[in-house]
Amino acid sequence: MGWRGLRAELGRARFPVSVGAVLLLASCGSSSGGGAASSAPGVTSNSILFGQTAPQSGPAAQYGQSTSGVKAYFAYVNDQGGVQGRKLQLTSLDDQYTPSVALQDTRQLITQDNVFAEVACNGTATSKANLQAQAPANIPVVGVQTGATTFAGTFRPFLYNVWPSYLTEGKLLGSYAKDTLHLKKIGVLYQNDDFGKSLLAGVNQAGVQGAPAISYDPTQVNFGPQAEQFKSAGVDGVIILAIPQPTIAFLNALSAVNFFPTRLMSQVSAIPQSFSAASSEFPGSYIGAFIPPLTELSNPQVKTFADAMQKYEPGKPVSVFAAWGWQEAQVAVAGLRAVQGALTRNSYEQALNQIQNLQTIGGTISYSASAHPGVQQMFLVKARTNDLVRGSG
Amino acid sequence: MAEFGQLVLGGLGFGGIYALAALGLVLIFKTSGVVNFAFGAMATVVPLVLWTLFSPLGLPVVVAWLLALIAALLLGGVTQVLFLRRIEDAPPLIQIALTLGLLLVIEGLAGVLWGFSPKEVPRVVHGSSVVLGPYLIAPNDIVIIAVTLLLGAAFYFLFERTRIGLAMRAIAQDSDTAELMGIRVRRFITASWAVGVLVTGVAANLVAPTVSLSPTMMDNIAVFAFAAAVLGGFGSLAGAIVGGFAIGVVSDLIAGYLSSDLQLSLVFLLIVVILYARPQGLFGVAAQSRQ
Known part of the structure; x- marks a missing residue:
């Protein structure tokens, strides 16, 4: 990276990421033209800030x-004229996967940046912390990247789930291990927080209790003891409910003790680097999914996403994580398009409540005034040497 | 129930990493008197350089390793000259605060330059784990243990049997008097920073292939390495090595028989108990008498 690139990156790291920041500056204070009149925060006559x-x-x-993914979808929509003449913009802040930082960021977004709504907020513990600022402000939140029961199992008028419940995913992993793969003794490695425990609850509901079920701390790097515990217990399968780096370290720890049980893991575990960073253990693993394999370019949703990423976010990974943001942006924009009359947070929530059978890259979304569930369907993909394929591949 | 012997062997592998990192920390402390809290972040830069040279630039792994180690020497030396030397007469608290600032700056810059996605660093050795009776030990762990013992012995020899070591011990005891005796104190301190980062960087290079490399990779390891240095008496090279292996084994046994959630708290509880009984640490007295 040259100095120009470094300066650009530094600028990106230090200041909020903005799509169309110039447009935003140009439109500040303006109230004429474009769509219907609005007094909502973050909305001008020609822009909407998320x-x-x-x-x-x-x-x-x-x-x-x-x-x-969010930026690519917003740019894709903006290229088609935006929504009712308004261009979509995004301010994204780094929460470092730390709840206290996430809450601070959310307060800044609401009180200083005056965003209209939030979209694609990541993490279980972080999203839980964010609620402390989101609930009093009653700000629409479209998509929290978690399926924890704190969210997927709890109705909040302002919060719209997009992800499937971790219970759903845990049940899928557990039942596939037990009933399809016919594994006799299944161990579970889970992150010791709401994320891991919600998935574990789903695995338990499928009739897999974990023999043993071992927790880990997300900052942990040495997984030798856990690998040895599973080996000593003689499990023939391990369900891994972990974030990516611990997953890679754990898979390598299994290799170190020459132990190769059948591996099943949550969709949050699998990253492209796993293919090379855990080259002997990652291939052959079964992974929960609601985003289709991104090699399925015959799927129009996948094709549109992949093309838009190349066009609007060149150089950025066309990854499942980007697809998460793309999908949540799809829902957020569908709500905007359904607004009747002036755009306010209230009218936006009413419009979101009307969404029925919205086809997104990650499945179908339907809301009502009393239920905001995420997608209901999940499936399994299998890691091969360099890619993922559906089912048992 | 996990096998005791297997947990001990695994603990020795990671203990070697803690020991090497602690050794780098102690090397710097012995001559400059500064506890370098940025040691983990500085060490992480070394495998990031290694990855850059090996992966995008395609250099042979041996060349990439050598150049990464040279980068470690430069990083340590330049950091000392640019930042620490400026405040060498300031109270220790100020110098420690500076290293804490460096930790955040280096980690942030590394994130900007390399990103936080995990990266694959080449292993030093490949192949299946080696069978030792009923137990297995990964080839990487064997290399880690061997490198730790070799470097530990080399630095022990350097400090105890050479004029350079004598000069460094003189600086540690009284830098003003050492200066009056004709020892170029500043050069030695800069060199100790360079070598300290080099040693910690070796640890980072060796562990990166198994835990996936990112700018925050050493955060957790640095805490255990710091504990190892404290346990060993902080001024003692042998203490750092023994402390590192001890922390590695004990923390693996805690994770294997109790819970990994208790690793850090029980390790520090153990240190509190040991320091209560021996405030100078395991090797503190011996270190003082040598000085």
Whole structure:
């Protein structure tokens, strides 16, 4: 990277990521033209500002790739004239996967940046912390990147789930291990927080109790003891409910003790780097999914996403994480398009409540005034040497 | 129930990493009197350079390793000259605060330059784990343990049996008097920073292939390495090595028989107990008498 690139990156790291920042500056204070009149925060006659918190650094930094997915979809919509003449913009702040930082970021988005709504906020513990600022402000939140029961199992008028519940994913992993793969003794490695425990609850509901079920700390790097525990227990399968870096370290730890049980893992575990960073253990693993394999370019949703990423976010990974952001942006924009009359947070929420059978890259979304569930369907993909394929591949 | 012997062997592998990192920390402390809290972040730069040279630039792994180690020497030396030398007469608290600032700056810059996505660093050795009776040990762990013992022995020899070591011990005891005796104190301190980062960088290079490389990779390891240095008496090279292996084994046993959530707290509880009984650490007295 040259100095120009470094300066650009430094600028990106230090200041909020903005799409069309010049447009925003130009439109500040303006109230004429474009769509219907609005007095909502973050809305001008020709722009709508969304906010996002996601980790761009720290142990879960890969999830920050969802920002480029949101930006790509917004740019794709803006290229088609925006929504009712308004261009979509995004301010994304780095929460470092740390709840206290996420809350601070969310307060800034709401009180200083005056965003209209939030989209694609990442993480379980971080999203839980964000609620402390989002609930009093009653700001629409479209998509929290978690399926924890704190969100997927709890109705909040302002919060619209997009992800499937971790219970759904846990049940899928557990039942596939037990009933399809016919594994006799299944161990579970889970992150010791709401994220890991929600998935674990789903695995338990499928009749897999974990023999043993071992927790880990997300900052942990040495997984030798866990690998040895599973080996000593004689499990023939391990369900991994972990974020990417611990997953890679754990897979390598299994290799170190020459132990190769059948591996199943949550969709949040699987990253492209896993193919090379855990080259002997990652291939052959079964992974929960609601985003289709991104090699399925015959799927129009996947094709549109991949093309838009190349066009609007060149150089950024065309990853599942980016697809998360793309999908949540799809829902956010569908709500905007359905607004009747002036755009306010209230009218936006009413419009979101009307969404029925919205086809997104990650499945179908339907809301009502009393239920905001995410997608209901999940499936399994299998890692091969260099890619993922559906089912048992 | 996990096998005791296997946990001990695994603990020795990671303990070697803690020991090497602690050794780098102690090397710097012995001559400059500064506890370098940025040691983990500085060490992480070394495998990031290694990855850049090996992966995008395609250099042979041996060349990439050598150049990465040269980068470690430069990083340590330049950091000392640019930042620490400026405040060499300031109270220790100010110098420690500076290293804390460096930790954040280096980690942030590394994130900007390399990103936070995990990166693959080449292993020093490949192949299946080696069978030792009923137990297995990964080839990487064997290399880590061997390198740790070799470097530990080399630095022990350097400090105890050479004029350079004598000069460094003189600086550690009284830098003003050492200066009056004709020892170029500043050069030695700069060199100790360069070598300290080099040693910690070796640890980072060796562990990166198994835990996936990112700018925050050493955060957790640095905490255990710091504990190892404290346990060993902080001024003692042998203490750092023994402390590192001890922390590695004990923390693996805690994770294997109790819970990994208790690793850090029980390790520090153990240190509190040991320091209560021996405030100078395991090797503190011996270190003082040598000085």
